[in-house]
Amino acid sequence: MNKKLEHKAESCWKIYSSPDHKSEMNGLADRYLDFLTKCKTERETVEYVRKAVEDAGFSDNLDSSACYKVFRDKTIFIARKGKRPLAEGFRLVGAHADAPRLDLKQHPLYEEVGIGMAKTHYYGGIRKYQWLARPLSLHGVVVTKEGKKISIVIGEKDSDPVLTIGDLLPHLAYKQADKKLSDAFEAEKLNIIMGHSLSESEDDSGDDVDPSVKTKILEILNEKYGIVEEDLFSSEMYIVPAGPARYVGLDKSIIGAYGQDDRVCVFLALQAMLSEPEPEYTQIVLFYDKEEIGSEGSTGAKSLFFEYTLQDLIDAWEPDVKLSHVLMKGKALSTDVHAAVDPDYQDVHEKLNSAYFGYGPCFCKFTGHRGKVGANDAHPEYVGWLRGILAEAGVPWQMAELGKVDLGGGGTVAKFLAVYGMDIIDFGTPVIGMHSPFELTSKVDVYATYQAFRAFLRN
Template sequence: MSKLQLEYEPKSAWEAFASDEHRKAMNELAADYVKFLSECKTERLVMDYVRERIVEAGFKDDFGGARVFRFNRNKTCFLARKGRRPLSEGYRLVGAHADCPRLDLKQRPLYEDLDICLAKTHYYGGIRKYQWLTIPLALHGTVVKKSGETVTVCIGEDMSDPVFTITDLLPHLAYKEVVKKVEDAFEAEKLNVVLGQSPVLSADDGEEKAKEPFKRMVLEILHNRYGIEEADFLSAEMQAVPAGPARFVGLDESMIGGYGQDDRSSVFCALEALLAEPEPEYCQIVLFWDKEEIGSEGATGAKSYFFEYCMEELVEAWEPGARLSAVLMNGSALSADVSAAMDPDYKDVYEPLNAARLGYGPCFNKFTGHRGKVGANDAHPDFIGWLRSIFDGADIPWHMSELGKVDAGGGGTVAKFLAVYGMDVIDVGVPVLSMHSPFELTSKADIYACILAFREFLKR
């Protein structure tokens, strides 16, 4: 007779996937993930990647079909695949966000000072400002001219490109700064990106000298390369992000380091899971949003009615006569977002029994919010019990977590914006070290386990 298992310990994903077959699949997916992170530095680039993959898989922008998609301003995406059961009997939804913390160029960014051309920025999302100083940066953006022409800008990713940076004060002159609070020592208005340091030279024929020759040189380079003028920045979205590719980390190449893993790891895992499960029992829905890092506001955030509009059209096409409210309430959803892995150097802000751990598979957060669960969804136990049976039955390692000690801080996700429709929803994603930094860390075992978990959820 087997011994009764009374105690609980989460399973290591490395032990669960020790076979050669699992390790081979894990390494292949990790290589694809590194490529995805390296190429998809903005939400628009993520949407371009998603569109290419789903069109290849037979999805169409036609809700009369069985595999459908709808994009909103190339920043938000709705994907759905018909199941064997009617839509009114339920659906399985995975939702993630494609935006990440970064530095946005202001609408009038360019100026020169001390013979240097710089660009003013406004940070997007929660960053620790000092982490963005003295690192190589790339510029990505979309410029829309008055004519309506759209220009895509990318400088700093190719090895032949120059990169950009933000300067910092040398330690010899920083005696006052080192005693300041971090929030006071690093001012947002000083996050100015260095663009150039050579002037436009006056012509010999008496041409008038440029008032700002260093800024003028940068403008001429941009015009020669992209055909844009300074006024075009008024109708542009320009982002400064860490330059260069994602990399494997560690002598054993067990981890993945790179920018934007919160929350593009969830986008990658959800898309891979959807494409790998083409014959579901229930309708599959995958949603990718924008603006989560600034509260899910705006026309492309989770607070918009984009999801509801798509569902209304889907019900009309797939099951005319079904009540939209009843369909929405009958869904089950995973709010796919990362969690903070316990850091060995900062254990004091975590509660070890309920902290996410690198290498133990995706972590589920019953609630997020802050200090007393304020702003949380707080998933129901019957839904969690159902998920336990699914993942344990498929031998997929996973664990439960919360975001730090009760009074240490907190955070939020899109879960509560799905819960308003009455569906069951819980937060789940891979654990991340150095979250919101220019170089976040994940375990490739967790990425693999998360894909398998999403697959299991979407096919049930």
């Protein structure tokens, strides 16, 4: 058979082997590690993005040719005029800024056997046992009844204490070991160890009160942030892994960090847009919240924030153009990560249609589960067009689906944008350990994804 007729993926390490590529790749990876270390919540991520686009000259006035709009500090719309009018369509890269985590409950604080604890409710799809016996940090925002907004971060500085969830010692875990995994680790036991020492406070009359570990925790929060227990009712308090993003492997070829699903695509889409200041078509970059729980709420992809903001942009740039006309001319990438084959768990993948570390960003033509239920299924005309622009740019890529048919499946924001009639497909960086507290990406895949986003946004 003529080998030229066959498709054979090539390692990105071969394609990007020149000193210039390696230098650019390493610089991008260093900046990406810094971003992951600083951005562990959607609010922190959106604020990082807002500052970056402002530093690049973008305005929060939609009349500007380079503009942005932030909504509720959790989602952001960024646009730049192209050489062609908006009426001819746009190039949109969408990603989500939220990640699986533990949220403090409304009444979190309590004391048990001399230890101060906090109750949690997990957010998104986690494997509960992965959150036990590891350093954790507290990130969040508290709003007082006077309307004062207070940001809280504990556990990230070297001088900070960290938090944790205790685990059962193996000597007493025989019954637990015999249970199914789903039964052995209970959500109501994902309780945070907050402290252990007793308060030494007085009440308002000056009388001594019974010492309490819970009171001691409240005293510390009050001294550091000026808040009281009631303020926790109007707060968003997240428990996330503590510590910086790190290189993994003796060759520093892998990036390990919390929240790479989907902040890798957030970071790379931002960097790609800032690197392509003179596009042919209008560029739009859109970062959502709430993808991990079904894209619900006013800041998720099911909301009308994108539609309303695009209408405002049309009114500012080309007021005689219909919203529906612009939407149906659009081309979009739903940039979310894809499961790479884990060397220890190869059996859950159908290898011919799986993503591999080091072979570039991955197209997922359809998502959903089992019989493609709940899927966006990209049209072949659009897939062919994307192949063409990536080939012209010399960017490697791969095509896969998520696991074996009866075992795998998942969802993204693609189907919520597809309803507008635009062309859209899922496309993102392969990840090992997705939804774990320490996800892994290949440094060369991160670089290849960045180059792919650049090619798309400048086309």
